[in-house]
Amino acid sequence: MAGQSDPHLSLFSPSEVEFVAEDEVVEIVPNIRMDALNMICGDFGPFFPQIPSKVPLWLAVALKKRGKCTIRTPDWMTVDRLTQVLEAERESPREFQPLPFHYIEISKLLFDHAREDISDAYLVRSLIEDIRDVRFHKVETGLETISGRTHAVKLKNLSAMEVNIVRPFMVRTLQAFYKHDSPEMIQQGDNTGSRPTQVADRGPREKVDVKSHSTSFSFLQRDLRRR
Amino acid sequence: MSSWDDDDESASAATTDVELLKRAWRNEKAAPEVLRFDKDLVDRVREQIQLLVRHFSCPIFFFFRCSCGGSLTVRDVVVRQEETLDDFTDSGVDDLVVSLYQMDLDRTLFLLRSYLRLRLQKIEKYTMHISRSQDLKDRLSEQEQKFAKSCGEIMEKHLKQSVLSKLPYGYGDEFVTKQSLSSTEDDMIFIFLPVPEPQLDTFVFCKTKSDVGAFQLDDM
Numbered sequence: 001m002a003g004q005s006d007p008h009l010s011l012f013s014p015s016e017v018e019f020v021a022e023d024e025v026v027e028i029v030p031n032i033r034m035d036a037l038n039m040i041c042g043d044f045g046p047f048f049p050q051i052p053s054k055v056p057l058w059l060a061v062a063l064k065k066r067g068k069c070t071i072r073t074p075d076w077m078t079v080d081r082l083t084q085v086l087e088a089e090r091e092s093p094r095e096f097q098p099l100p101f102h103y104i105e106i107s108k109l110l111f112d113h114a115r116e117d118i119s120d121a122y123l124v125r126s127l128i129e130d131i132r133d134v135r136f137h138k139v140e141t142g143l144e145t146i147s148g149r150t151h152a153v154k155l156k157n158l159s160a161m162e163v164n165i166v167r168p169f170m171v172r173t174l175q176a177f178y179k180h181d182s183p184e185m186i187q188q189g190d191n192t193g194s195r196p197t198q199v200a201d202r203g204p205r206e207k208v209d210v211k212s213h214s215t216s217f218s219f220l221q222r223d224l225r226r227r
Numbered sequence: 228m229s230s231w232d233d234d235d236e237s238a239s240a241a242t243t244d245v246e247l248l249k250r251a252w253r254n255e256k257a258a259p260e261v262l263r264f265d266k267d268l269v270d271r272v273r274e275q276i277q278l279l280v281r282h283f284s285c286p287i288f289f290f291f292r293c294s295c296g297g298s299l300t301v302r303d304v305v306v307r308q309e310e311t312l313d314d315f316t317d318s319g320v321d322d323l324v325v326s327l328y329q330m331d332l333d334r335t336l337f338l339l340r341s342y343l344r345l346r347l348q349k350i351e352k353y354t355m356h357i358s359r360s361q362d363l364k365d366r367l368s369e370q371e372q373k374f375a376k377s378c379g380e381i382m383e384k385h386l387k388q389s390v391l392s393k394l395p396y397g398y399g400d401e402f403v404t405k406q407s408l409s410s411t412e413d414d415m416i417f418i419f420l421p422v423p424e425p426q427l428d429t430f431v432f433c434k435t436k437s438d439v440g441a442f443q444l445d446d447m
Contacts, residue, residue, distance in 0.1 A: 011256050019337070020249065034324070039331040040275045041245040062330055066323060167432055174430040 010168045017164050021105035022058035027072040029053075030063065057106065061113045071114040076100060077107060079120050082127040089134045094142075096135055096157040104132060104161040135159075139166055146173060244271045245335055252342045259425035261349045261357065264368040272339055279332055346371060354378045355422040 012020075023041070029052050036045040037059075044055045052072065055063075063069040075081065076099065085097045100106060107128045115121050139155075139162060146153065153170075155163070247268055255262055350357060350371055357363045358379050367375060 019334075020253075022334075023249070034321075037324070037327060037331075039328065040243075040272070040279055040335045041331055042243050058330065058334065059327065062327060068323065163432060171430050171432075178430070 010164060012164050014161070014164070017102075017160050018105045018109070021102035021160065022061075022109070023056050024100070024102055024106060025054050026057050026060045026074065026106075027052050027054055028060045028063060028069040029072065030069040032068050034068075057109060061109060064114050064117075070117045071110065073110070073118045073124075074100070074106070076103070077110070077118065077124055077128075079123050079127065082124060082131065086127055086131050086134065089131055089138075093138065096138065096155070097131075098157050099131070099159060102160050103128070104159060135162060136165075143170065143173075146170070147177065150174060150177070244268060244275065245338065248272050248335075248338050248342065252338055252345070255342060255345050255349075257431070259427060259429065261346060261353065261363065261366055261425075263366045264346070264371065266368055269339070269342075269368075272335065276332065276335060276339070279328065282328075347374060349425075350375050351378055353423055353425055354382065356424045359422075 029050060030047040031049050032047065033049060034045060034047040036043060041056065044059065045053060047053055047069075060069065060071050064071055076085075085099065088097045107125075110118060111121070111125055118124055139158070142153070142155070143166070247265075251262075251265055251268060346367075350367065354375055357367070357375055364372060364375070
């Protein structure tokens with residue numbers, strides 16, 4: 001994807017997105033006794049063997065690496081749920097299914113560090129990869145519809161990594177469209193000066209329906225300095 | 228895993244300063260211009276870092292006290308941390324717990340440093356632009372204002388040495404004095420340089436925290 005490899009263009013590097021995802025809460029089952037941890041980012045524990053406890057993903061992975069716990073697979077990471085999601089993704093070519101905002105990062109971290117804790121790990125992994133591919137294909141086909149008349153694109157349920165990948169390309173594309181579409185540019189091409197200044201014709205105002213509760217991205221033109 | 232929710236939303240519900248700092252960091256990253264410096268928040272986070280570090284040992288605490296005024300020097304912090312980790316292990320506390328606290332500390336330090344660095348980068352880039360507006364200047368912390376000022380001075384000195392002093396008589400010195408008389412010194416440089424400004428009129432991604440229903444774009 002354009003701009004993805006250039007660190008100056010993308011706002012967040014993939015590892016930074018992962019860093020943010022590591023604060024998502026997961027459930028672990030410790031196999032040791034440990035006092036409560038009063039950390040800067042919050043208090044966790046105390047931990048007792050076989051008693052489930054909720055901790056951020058980075059802490060879960062750290063404990064898992066040392067063999068001190070098992071990580072419970074989140075509900076959405078089961079074969080049943082993912083099969084449903086994949087089917088729904090395939091059925092609706094324009095919509096994205098609700099998935100955790102950081103589903104890509106979370107599943108990657110769990111596969112890397114807690115593979116044996118996931119039931120049907122192989123199947124789950126391929127399902128998630130399929131879902132990723134289907135969704136990304138939608139994003140790419142969606143990009144084709146962008147033109148100079150685009151003022152807002154609604155992308156409901158887009159995930160963190162997905163939005164991070166398309167952001168640089170999308171923003172620069174729209175900026176370019178906007179720049180070349182502006183009245184000044186059109187006038188420059190028309191040197192006679194006889195034509196009256198074209199009023200910025202931005203097409204019909206679209207109504208954007210932002211219904212989704214949480215993960216809905218809209219792509220808006222930011223008009224801070226009103227002309 | 229409750230991540231069906233938007234993480235911004237959980238941030239507004241959560242009260243930990245790390246969450247708030249993460250939000251500030253994310254906003255700062257996404258915004259083209261320098262945002263208001265949240266002094267209270269940064270102070271609180273620094274205090275918590277100090278507190279955690281005080282558990283480790285004294286030297287680092289001392290270091291943080293000294294450096295409270297300025298931004299953190301990465302190398303110093305890293306060196307001190309390694310020292311303290313040893314001290315802590317010596318005192319007989321569980322290895323695992325130490326390493327977990329260390330990770331927590333590292334994560335918070337990363338956020339704080341990244342936040343401060345981001346701001347410095349922006350200040351360096353838009354020094355002139357910031358120096359022209361009191362509103363923008365007020366957004367900076369005391370140290371950042373100092374930084375912006377010295378950045379501006381260095382730039383001015385550089386331009387004078389490399390360009391103005393090389394111009395023939397009548398363009399160089401005389402021009403400078405004439406300009407200085409009529410207007411502020413800052414303006415002098417603006418004549419020669421297009422001032423880099425953050426691009427505020429652009430497209431952004433935004434994510435709604437809650438259902439906003441039908442939405443008219445004109446109202447933005």
